[in-house]
Amino acid sequence: MFSRVQTPCLILDRKKFDRNIQRLKSVTKASDLVIRPHLKTAKSRDVARISASVFGHRATVSTLKEIEQLIECGITDFLYSVSIVPRKLDRIAALLSTGCKVHVTVDNEKTASDLSRYCEEAGVKIPAIIELDLDGHRAGVNPSDHATLRAIGEILHEAGLLSGVMSHAGESYGLSNNQALLDCADDEAVRALQAAETLRKAGFECNVVSIGSTPTALVGRAHDGITELRAGVFMFFDLVQAGVGICSINDIALSVLTSVIGKNPDTGALIVDAGWMALSRDRGTANQAVDYGYGQVCLKDGTVLEDVIVTGAQQEHGIIQVRKGSVAKLPDVEPGDLLRILPNHACATASAHDRYHVISDRDNDIEIWERFGGW
Amino acid sequence: MFSRVQTPCLILDRKKFDRNIQRLKSVTKASDLVIRPHLKTAKSRDVARISASVFGHRATVSTLKEIEQLIECGITDFLYSVSIVPRKLDRIAALLSTGCKVHVTVDNEKTASDLSRYCEEAGVKIPAIIELDLDGHRAGVNPSDHATLRAIGEILHEAGLLSGVMSHAGESYGLSNNQALLDCADDEAVRALQAAETLRKAGFECNVVSIGSTPTALVGRAHDGITELRAGVFMFFDLVQAGVGICSINDIALSVLTSVIGKNPDTGALIVDAGWMALSRDRGTANQAVDYGYGQVCLKDGTVLEDVIVTGAQQEHGIIQVRKGSVAKLPDVEPGDLLRILPNHACATASAHDRYHVISDRDNDIEIWERFGGW
Numbered sequence: 001m002f003s004r005v006q007t008p009c010l011i012l013d014r015k016k017f018d019r020n021i022q023r024l025k026s027v028t029k030a031s032d033l034v035i036r037p038h039l040k041t042a043k044s045r046d047v048a049r050i051s052a053s054v055f056g057h058r059a060t061v062s063t064l065k066e067i068e069q070l071i072e073c074g075i076t077d078f079l080y081s082v083s084i085v086p087r088k089l090d091r092i093a094a095l096l097s098t099g100c101k102v103h104v105t106v107d108n109e110k111t112a113s114d115l116s117r118y119c120e121e122a123g124v125k126i127p128a129i130i131e132l133d134l135d136g137h138r139a140g141v142n143p144s145d146h147a148t149l150r151a152i153g154e155i156l157h158e159a160g161l162l163s164g165v166m167s168h169a170g171e172s173y174g175l176s177n178n179q180a181l182l183d184c185a186d187d188e189a190v191r192a193l194q195a196a197e198t199l200r201k202a203g204f205e206c207n208v209v210s211i212g213s214t215p216t217a218l219v220g221r222a223h224d225g226i227t228e229l230r231a232g233v234f235m236f237f238d239l240v241q242a243g244v245g246i247c248s249i250n251d252i253a254l255s256v257l258t259s260v261i262g263k264n265p266d267t268g269a270l271i272v273d274a275g276w277m278a279l280s281r282d283r284g285t286a287n288q289a290v291d292y293g294y295g296q297v298c299l300k301d302g303t304v305l306e307d308v309i310v311t312g313a314q315q316e317h318g319i320i321q322v323r324k325g326s327v328a329k330l331p332d333v334e335p336g337d338l339l340r341i342l343p344n345h346a347c348a349t350a351s352a353h354d355r356y357h358v359i360s361d362r363d364n365d366i367e368i369w370e371r372f373g374g375w
Numbered sequence: 376m377f378s379r380v381q382t383p384c385l386i387l388d389r390k391k392f393d394r395n396i397q398r399l400k401s402v403t404k405a406s407d408l409v410i411r412p413h414l415k416t417a418k419s420r421d422v423a424r425i426s427a428s429v430f431g432h433r434a435t436v437s438t439l440k441e442i443e444q445l446i447e448c449g450i451t452d453f454l455y456s457v458s459i460v461p462r463k464l465d466r467i468a469a470l471l472s473t474g475c476k477v478h479v480t481v482d483n484e485k486t487a488s489d490l491s492r493y494c495e496e497a498g499v500k501i502p503a504i505i506e507l508d509l510d511g512h513r514a515g516v517n518p519s520d521h522a523t524l525r526a527i528g529e530i531l532h533e534a535g536l537l538s539g540v541m542s543h544a545g546e547s548y549g550l551s552n553n554q555a556l557l558d559c560a561d562d563e564a565v566r567a568l569q570a571a572e573t574l575r576k577a578g579f580e581c582n583v584v585s586i587g588s589t590p591t592a593l594v595g596r597a598h599d600g601i602t603e604l605r606a607g608v609f610m611f612f613d614l615v616q617a618g619v620g621i622c623s624i625n626d627i628a629l630s631v632l633t634s635v636i637g638k639n640p641d642t643g644a645l646i647v648d649a650g651w652m653a654l655s656r657d658r659g660t661a662n663q664a665v666d667y668g669y670g671q672v673c674l675k676d677g678t679v680l681e682d683v684i685v686t687g688a689q690q691e692h693g694i695i696q697v698r699k700g701s702v703a704k705l706p707d708v709e710p711g712d713l714l715r716i717l718p719n720h721a722c723a724t725a726s727a728h729d730r731y732h733v734i735s736d737r738d739n740d741i742e743i744w745e746r747f748g749g750w
Contacts, residue, residue, distance in 0.1 A: 082691045264508075
């Protein structure tokens with residue numbers, strides 16, 4: 001199948017990808033919860049078209065480039081989930097003029113004022129979502145900080161821009177059992193609903209109450225009042241998500257195809273042409289129960305080689321060894337042979353590549369889906 | 376100066392870049408040593424043209440894409456420094472037909488035989504360099520393994536492809552004092568010369584004896600018999616190289632411009648729009664005497680803010696705090712203001728961007744130099 005492919009390159013298993021998409025879809029079958037998939041993992045027009053056909057016209061993005069690239073793929077309603085700053089507003093105004101809707105996120109009064117002033121001066125409406133901080137680690141307003149919520153809400157409400165609130169249960173990536181995930185999902189929803197209530201009590205509209213992360217979305221808790229669910233990595237999955245317990249290793253749809261380029265006679269290691277440039281420097285499994293180094297090694301047909309991992313990575317060299325303490329053996333391969341590597345973190349590994357080589361069970365043809373990067 | 380620039384983006388300080396280039400040039404002024412700069416860090420046609428004008432027509436590359444992109448920039452003699460495999464040889468043969476020269480690297484008999492057979496069948500000559508392994512960590516033949524050296528040498532010699540040997544003092548990146556660097560540079564040269572001698576004693580030609588890494592190249596040791604010097608990151612430098620002691624922080628020519636997008640009221644952290652997507656996941660200073668987290672923070676004019684570092688990075692969010700134990704203060708900035716971040720590892724950070732915004736003292740204009748990625 002891979003006779004004409006150059007290495008290293010990114011492989012997407014279409015069957016697993018489709019199965020993963022359907023899994024999220026099935027979570028919301030019985031409810032009227034809207035799914036707003038995060039397209040930052042895929043960054044692909046082909047994936048956006050599939051997303052639009054399955055989940056509808058809403059998407060979450062992490063860059064304005066994603067909106068600019070995806071406006072002709074059936075997505076017409078975007079949530080740009082990184083706090084806005086004034087220098088990006090002209091680009092958003094230009095996007096609005098193409099007929100799409102762009103929600104921005106805000107977590108402080110200064111930005112709320114800047115946004116309101118811009119919209120008034122430019123004569124545009126850019127709806128704003130107040131970002132909530134659930135774990136104290138990143139951006140967002142603490143949902144218990146009623147005063148700040150009301151202050152931001154008032155500025156946006158006065159300008160006719162307040163659309164709702166959003167929370168992201170980022171701490172779910174650090175969990176590893178189902179009860180903890182259920183508790184985390186409940187907490188995410190309850191605190192988002194609290195914040196919405198704070199705004200409504202102050203007399204402001206709050207139509208959108210958006211929550212989500214792949215693990216908390218997939219555990220499928222239902223909460224009245226939550227209007228939409230966000231998730232991104234669910235379509236590909238990765239070793240970190242397997243470590244969280246929300247998928248199995250065999251659900252991971254993304255891998256890097258690599259050539260064996262040598263063997264180290266002293267250490268027995270295999271050397272491959274996928275280094276950190278192809279795999280990324282992400283070591284997301286380092287603090288999980290099972291550490292996969294820079295990735296889990298598979299045969300070229302995708303068969304997982306238990307305990308065979310990428311123990312080291314330089315720019316264009318990967319080093320494959322058996323996990324310390326394991327009695328497993330390295331595969332019987334020679335320079336020129338192919339292997340595949342499952343990624344720690346799909347977002348990071350995919351970002352190193354400019355296309356997906358999409359494989360399916362149906363035939364030996366490889367379809368190419370272009371990717372884009374940048375901001 | 377940055378009023379019309381979108382963030383995050385990559386900034387290249389032209390004055391520092393030029394000074395860094397001249398520094399390597401001056402190392403070899405008194406000798407007839409040839410410099411073969413590594414263009415994997417820059418991946419830019421503009422940089423290749425400057426390299427050709429200063430160092431001449433030779434370059435080292437880490438991907439075939441680099442050759443395909445740079446053949447019209449004054450570079451006509453390439454060393455592809457990642458062990459070759461058969462599936463890449465058709466692309467090299469196509470490159471030879473454009474008139475350029477491509478040396479490949481080989482570290483085992485199987486690959487040497489595959490290369491010889493390909494060249495015979497295709498009627499082409501692809502000169503090969505035997506890669507040496509100085510630290511037992513990666514690819515390459517141990518220079519003391521005379522039998523393997525001779526076996527590979529014989530196959531390549533018979534096919535008329537043997538060009539020489541190359542070593543890379545990768546362990547120099549782990550050093551931090553000048554005497555250790557001098558010893559490392561001597562060791563690199565002595566062992567490369569030993570390997571060349573082994574091949575010559577066996578009756579094979581060995582015209583090229585190539586050594587190099589930025590730290591060992593810049594300490595400027597001279598050794599009779601060494602024909603060429605390779606270095607890559609020297610043109611930009613980074614925090615890892617500063618930690619090695621081969622440059623100062625003020626020599627670092629590369630930085631990421633970022634917008635402050637928020638503040639965390641509880642931790643006091645600044646949140647910026649440069650996450651690991653813009654900075655890379657590289658934590659190369661983690662094991663050095665001074666750990667810079669995901670980067671050293673500067674004011675937008677480049678003034679270094681001592682002990683202010685990027686302590687955390689998510690995909691599009693960076694978290695800026697004062698180093699633990701320091702009495703330094705965070706800069707007085709608001710959402711929308713700009714900061715700059717010096718990278719741990721220039722190769723990794725640059726690879727996240729598709730262009731350099733080149734600034735100079737001369738004027739306020741920003742020149743754009745495109746970058747490319749991929750293989």
